[in-house]
Amino acid sequence: MTDFQSLSVRPTAPADEARWKELFRAYREFYRLEPSEEIVSRVWSWLTDSAHECQGLVAEADGSIVGIADYRRFSRPSTGSVGIWLDDLFTDPEARGRGVGRALISRLQMIAAAEGCSVVRWITADDNAQAQVLYDDVAAKTNWLTYDAKPTES
Secondary structure, rough: OOOOOOOEEEOOOOHHHHHHHHHHHHHHOOOOOOOOHHHHHHHHHHHHHOOOOOOOEEEOOOOOEEEEEEEEEEEEEEOOOOEEEEEEEEOHHHHOOOHHHHHHHHHHHHHHHOOOOOEEEOOOOOHHHHHHHHHHHHOEEEEEEOOOOOOOOO
């Protein structure tokens, strides 16, 4: 496969709802998350609420949305700076290997540069080898491990 000739990246718009939800469901399925229309709708509502911290990008090729990226800014107290956290990145399986993920990450890097952010950061599953080929090309792998702690009441 070759790169798309007409690949473009833009902010998520209300008219993208059906296709974004389709790709977000597929993203959740890829990571073996329990299906939940409540979560899909909640995240979409975040992306369409200008007051919410989450924002979205879509990649379009040949008139169709082929990829999504959801992101937010985060404070970095250790460096006294702000970064962009890429929460979700997903490319339609039919469009993989054609520059979609690279274009979405590149746009986030441009946004970060324009805003004076210090980094664009994300995590991926350790078994997501296909994505890691791209990530190793466009970013530096860190030595940080990720931990999740469940909330508890006092």
